[in-house]
Amino acid sequence: MDTPPEERFDRITRLAQGLFGVSGASICLLGENRQYLKSFVGPLSRESERPGTFCTETIKSPKTMIVENALTDERFKQSPFVTGYPHIQFYAGCPLTGPGGTHVGVFCIIDQSPRTFSAEQQKILEDLTAIIQREMNLSWDIDNGARVQRALLPATPLAPAGYSLGTCFYPAFGLSGDFYDLGTTPSGLFRVTVGDAMGKGIGPGLVAGTVGAAFARTGWHADPSRIFEDVAENLDETLARLGSYATVFHAAIDPVTGVGRYADAGQGLSYILRADNTIERLSPTGPPLGLVPGPNWDTQTFTLDPGDAILVPTDGLLDLHGGDLGRLAAAIADLRGDVDPAAAVRELCDRRGKRVLLDDITAVLLRRDTQSA
Structure with missing residues (x-):
């Protein structure tokens, strides 16, 4: 009605x-x-x-x-x-x-x-x-x-002490091919995992759930690249049968030092927003899951200093800004400052007044407080 x-x-x-x-x-x-x-x-x-x-x-x-x-x-x-x-x-x-x-x-x-x-x-x-x-x-x-699907998404945890957190999850057609997972590893690191299965709708929604569950089953103990290898070992045959693949970003951040270690399977859209108003893009460290046999991923590092933030979106956010990295970078630049991350990420992902969206949008924004030391 x-x-x-x-x-x-x-x-x-x-x-x-x-x-x-x-x-x-x-x-x-x-x-x-x-x-x-x-x-x-x-x-x-x-x-x-x-x-x-x-x-x-x-x-x-x-x-x-x-x-x-x-x-x-x-x-x-x-x-x-x-x-x-x-x-x-x-x-x-x-x-x-x-x-x-x-x-x-x-x-x-x-x-x-x-x-x-x-x-x-x-x-x-x-x-x-x-x-x-x-x-x-x-x-x-x-x-x-x-x-x-929404009920199965992890409850957004409290950000680590000295940090603030915002998320958005906007399916294009009811069921989303995106997924995310946040939490603390057994060693006390704060983890951020954001993924995007190929396509939109019911099929990709099932694939996204399968890939997200495979990451959760790793227990989050290992180095990011090793976690990707474990997931690939379990899922490559399944993804090949489905003719599907998934791009995924995973990072584990030490809340005390701000040092993060990440692996990126073809996502390539994560950014460090520096307190000095500069923006750094984190490069992929390997291919998407399920795209090529026997893949390897490198683990890279970054550091969040006080006032810095990391933004991890799926490519639907790029589509929302016309597929133009320059326009997306300009929109991301507006997130700098003291704006609450929850409000900032909602504004960045807001579809109102923009082009008709045909892709899912998911984004996570984690900011280290300026008072952190």
Whole structure:
């Protein structure tokens, strides 16, 4: 209810209007006291009260309901939708089912003149309804998967003493092909892992979960390059069968000294934001996971001095800024200063007023406080 129009549904209502030569067609969702038209064409209103509506009667039965002349039908001849706007005289509707098996809506066509409706026409209406039902089922599956994916993300831990932390996780299509993990290693280092599986949607979401779980199973004991090698040993065959790969950045930072050790499997978009307003890009240290057989990764170091920060995004952030590294660097420059990292990373990843986004966005920003020593 109350979600905006979508072309995948609007296309079907337009098609039905033309196929049947009727004045109107709609996909109607029913709440307790009102009905909401997810999609409609013709002389209909987006929302109305339920009493007296044809769709309320339709959901009482699993069958298609056909009213060839509402003026002679005892159920509807006094309905305000017959005696008043939109003056319905012909109606045909098929119920739509929710995830629990309950009827939650109707796909229907209307006209302002009585008409006959053949068995062949009824079959076409029911076929169109099946297409709508499949789209609705897919949406519910994706929404449910997205809820599970978010629930499985690690709870954002408290930043180490002397540091502050911000994160964002914005899927492009419900389920994200990105993942991240944060926490403290057994030796007391603060770890940051951010990854991006190839593609978007359900498949990459499953791959991202698999890759993230493989990193977690390492226990975070080893050097970053060794962790990548362990993950690759466990996942290379799986990724090859899937025809997929993943870019991943992993770092372990000593909160006391600010020294970090990292390995980067093809991500190449992590930055050190210096307190003196300079920006350093951390280079990849090896190929993406699953892209080439028998890969190796180097471990490199960086240091966060008081006032410095490390930003680790996925490539969706680059896409958000037009694929232009210069524009992204300029946006990153605005993060410098004393702005809270949580607010800063949300602003950097904010889609409002920008181009239509077709990629997932994930980013982690960890800043060492200026008072740290």
